[in-house]
Amino acid sequence: MFGRNKTKGKRGEPLPENYDGLPDSGRPAGLCPRCEKQSSFDYVQSLPLTFDGRYIIGHGEPNMPTYHERSTVLICRNCNQGVAVLEEQWTGEHRSIEGKGSGTISWKGFHWWPLAGASSHKAIPASISAAFNEAVLSLSANCPRAAAVMARRTLEAIAVDKGEVNGTLAQRLSNLSSKGQLHPTLADWAKEVRLIGNNGAHFDPINDVSLDDARQLVDFIRELAKFLYVLPYELKERRAPKQ
Ligand SMILES: [Zn+2]
Known part of the structure; x- marks a missing residue:
């Protein structure tokens, strides 16, 4: 379903035990903002949001604009529902938009839907x-x-x-x-x-x-x-x- 990708994401770091942060594609585990449980997540897809004006030369294919923000959908393995994450690209220890730093490219979440910390439990009126x-x-x-x-x-x-x-x-x-x-x-x-x-x-x-x-x-x-x-x-x- 949805062509889910079961990889651990590009950052691939081992997760700290009981990691209770919010998930993103680099760290697809943590607190699900939908079911409010610790869970792991399947990566579905990312779409670009903001473009920085540069291109990757296509060599016969159309040139691809590069971007530093994207919208990612992850599916919680506990409640089987989607979580949307707005993610920003990082180069090493710096946000890629700053244009400095070197090292591995990674994506870190900065905004989540459902709203992190909100409560939608069916027991609450x-x-x-x-x-x-x-x-x-x-x-x-x-x-x-x-x-x-x-x-x-x-x-x-x-x-x-x-x-x-x-x-x-x-x-x-x-x-x-x-x-x-x-x-x-x-x-x-x-x-x-x-x-x-x-x-x-x-x-x-x-x-x-x-x-x-x-x-x-x-x-x-x-x-x-x-x-x-x-x-x-x-x-x-x-x-x-x-x-
Ligand atoms: Zn969930």
Whole structure:
């Protein structure tokens, strides 16, 4: 299918054990942004994106323009779905576009689809993953305030999904905690999300939201969603009678 190439890619380096980076054609292993599992990948195809104005002489065939960015499709061996990777060409230790450096030509990924870190697990309700993925998108675009606001909104969506539809977000979180649906440590973290999310939404040069703040909130929400939705789902699947 798709003429998959099962080679290890041009870089061909041995992979570190438990490599949890994102895959590219030079290192077709790591975290699948689609199924969120450690996996290895089959290379399908690459297409050029940006041309540098030079050509490889064709010797009877048409001359081929050279390029330093390309779009690559890899297929995850775990979920059997495609991942698109934007890749940049490197010469040795330098980006090829810089025109310096010598050594092996390799391709390294710099952008992934699905969005790295986004959550599309089927156990997470759509209203929650939509808000969360917007937080991840804001983070990847270096917009920490927008990411914090969307992290707060994700928390609101979680509270609503858990039956807390009235009152302020602070009250709803406190209700979830007293009902035992939110462990005290998680409830404390959730308060941080609420406070920093508020800072993101209102102009306040003293309590501004840093990229690190936003990253921590997004990481927390990802773990929270895993704890509240994904783990119970996986346990249920595991215990379901096998076909
Ligand atoms: Zn996968």
